[in-house]
Amino acid sequence: MTRELDKTFDPAAIEAKWYSHWEQTGAFRPERPDAEAFTIVNPPPNVTGSLHIGHALDNTLQDIVIRYERLRGKDALWVVGTDHAGIATQMVVERQLEERQDKRTNYSRDDFVAKVWEWKEESGGTITRQLRRLGCSMDWSREQFTMDEHFTKAVLKVFVDLYNDGLIYRDKRLVNWDPKLKTAISDLEVETRDVNGHMWHFKYPLEGGQTYTYVERDEDGNVVLEEERDYISIATTRPETMLGDGAVAVHPDDARYAPIVGKLCEIPVGPKEHRRLIPIITDEYPDPDFGSGAVKITGAHDENDFGVAQRNGIPMYRLMDEVAAMRSDGAPYAEAARRAIEIARGDTLDAAEVDALNLVPDEYRGLDRYEARKKVVADIDAEGLMIMVEDKKIAQPFGDRGGVVIEPMLMDQWYVAAKELAKRPIAAVKSGEIEIVPATWEKTFFNWMENIQPWCVSRQLWWGHRIPAWYDADGKVYVAMTEEEAQAQAGDGVALTRDEDVLDTWFSSALWPFATLGWPDNTDLVQKHYPNSLLISGFDILFFWDARMMMAGYYNMDERPWEKLYLHGLVRAADGSKMSKSKGNVVDPLGLIDQYGADALRFFMAAMESQGRDIKMDEKRVEGYRNFATKLWNAARFCQSNGVGLSKHIAAPDARMAANQWIIGELAQTAETLEKAMAELRFDAAANTIYHFVWDRFCDWYLELIKPVLQGDPDTDAAKETRAVAGWALDQILVMLHPFMPFVTEELWNSRGHPHDLIVGEWVNPQASVNKAATDAIDWVIDLTTATRSARNELGISPSEKLAAFIEAPSGLAASVIERSSAAIERLARLSPITVGEAPAGAAMQVAAGSDTFIVPLEGVIDVGAERARLEKALVASQKEAKSLEGRLSNANFVERAKPEAVEKARADHAHHVAEVERLKAALERLG
């Protein structure tokens, strides 16, 4: 059944229809039990998310590959689902509560989590609906969620296994604490930004007013400063952390401070009578050339200080609470300070006792860290102990979700031994077992993986996978899949409490390539579709997700997660800046779909996706691809109205006519180029190949060439053959274009009356090759047509007027084409009649095709001067070329050392231009 097509393609009219048809008929995952597997897992978008332009790129590329492989007969599985996105989702729901003057802590944990689930059921489907609008052919029948029951089981199993293997452990170290979200986050979730700040220089007085001679020398050892000091000068960007100092450190080689190493100095803040004393120690960390060369050591609030404190057994005093305000718990300051002085004088305490000690002076307690900073500075200044303050750019850590300054805090968290897990992924990429495309990313990958730090995976949230660890009254931990198992480990009657924390979202999404297939059960899907074939992701989640999938894949499955990792760039705004809500330059992909159709947006994404480069948004280009869809639409319409039917066979029909043989050869070549591009994941090359074949070859030349045949007697063999070839070629175009433009191709395919849908069709296989004679003939016609049009244009002769042409001594090619294809020449070049023989004398236009010259008498019509100018211009150009080639060919070095084919080509080009020069000279002579 064929259906008549409208004059203009209206994407909106067909997209929804085809999508639901495909989904309802199960076309996204046809039953192909015996076929080779091809598997992609979709990077699960946040369940809170909505489709942004980056998703549009990422998913378009995946859909192109999966549709391509489906057409090629593979058992193509595209796994889809959403991520519970711990922090992001909890934030969304908490914000909703806030709008109603409500808050999370008004609820029990279970009730709050129930509320999140409720929200997820109601609003979680936004992005999945939007992916459908883009035409993405995922297997929705098995839609996954990282907190599905089976997925949760997988997460717990991995945690328990890692724990039993010693690869997950609890540790007290500095974590990145987000005081807004009140949770620890991983290093990757911290963004370091340079901000304007200050460097304060303070005097730390020596104990009991002791003095020493401070001597400063220049590079040559000359004394530039010598004075008696009763203090040591300390520079800091964070004065509020002074309250937690455990020592002052100087470099062991720093002669300036050698006299006072081992002595005590006073932290110049807090009530005078309880000033804390801390030792002056040596460590390699302080840089003698930076600041004063002396560094205060606050092990509990600075990464570098933490290292110094650990090496030197310096106590680390925690100063802040969960919102980064100065602590107000514990004993009064006087008592705490007394204990601290005992410690400084050699008393030892265990870590828990140190942690319990609140060394914030009473008047600072409860202050926000920045308020405390102001007060510390003011108090020291008032005491006359501030030396100076400089303006300085400070590299400051921010939480990528909460957007506030991260506070390093010393606390217990769960860590994954990432270094160990990184070993096999590193080896796999080195050996080529996993290929990263483009390969330039390998260096970045190695650099990160080889310097990987323990991964903090516990989060102080409610929404997520709760850590399967239980503690008894003594704090002993029992890790197990269930509370029953933990109880069994602990023994009957031991009271257990479960760890309050949940796991980092990326801990679970790392399992996506196999947990979505049913693992830990050994399902058929796991058997057949793990390892996956390919992963496509933005480079921005290379470490967050891709690298961790590798770790999880090798650890749990003992195999790579996928054969290939394709990394694409960012979609940027038209001016090249990053799109962001705050800048207001975000382009909504759905708006583009509304305006130009999903096919146009998809084609844009593909055509712009060259490896290793970001994509700049260019709406004109999207519009151009909308036009391309319309062009194809109209070509199909033309075929339809000329009785061109559908093809019965995938192989090219038999053809005797040059135009038909030619298009078959061109199509075979196109298919080959396209397949090569797809194999190399060169989406731009693939898109451009099919684009130019459709527009330049098929529409501009082939359809024009066959018009005379189609519009003549329909019952001739030539007409029948032409309809068969045209129908076949159009069908092959629809197949090749389908991965890129699924909607318009499916609509056209069905309008042509095919018995099955294109989405489950068969990939092209022309079983034909280029016919040299046909190519020569058609190239000759194209040559002649182009030359004639150009000459007419330059001479101001109407493009439509038919002109008589003469050719004196046609080449064999010319003679045969003139005989067989005069109708095409008449139609395209508008030369008719063509007479073999001498042209009448008089002014004429002369055009060339190959080595043949046509004389078109135009006595009294053309401006002879203009024609002469035209010919002379061409003559000069050919002479220049000929001369340049002659120079090259007369260079012995070139002839002897260049590749033979290069020499051959130069000779051929030279001969051509020499002939052209002769021809043009003759033409000019004829003109008189």
Next chain:
RNA sequence: GGGCGUAUAGCUCAGUGGUAGAGCACUAUGUUGACAUCGUAGGGGUCCCAAGUUCGAACCUUGGUACGCCCA
């Protein structure tokens, strides 16, 4: 401080050693029953700079310059 990338027509970008390309924009033009979301013809480039390798460099090497990104 370390690493990576980019620089080609007015704009957005292809081009992996043989002498420069596409789309858009621009100029001129409008003809045939698919298409004006179209057709035809045309103008437009020190391929960032410098040196080197080579018979030959947009492409390879080295050193700059500018812009961007990542890590510390």
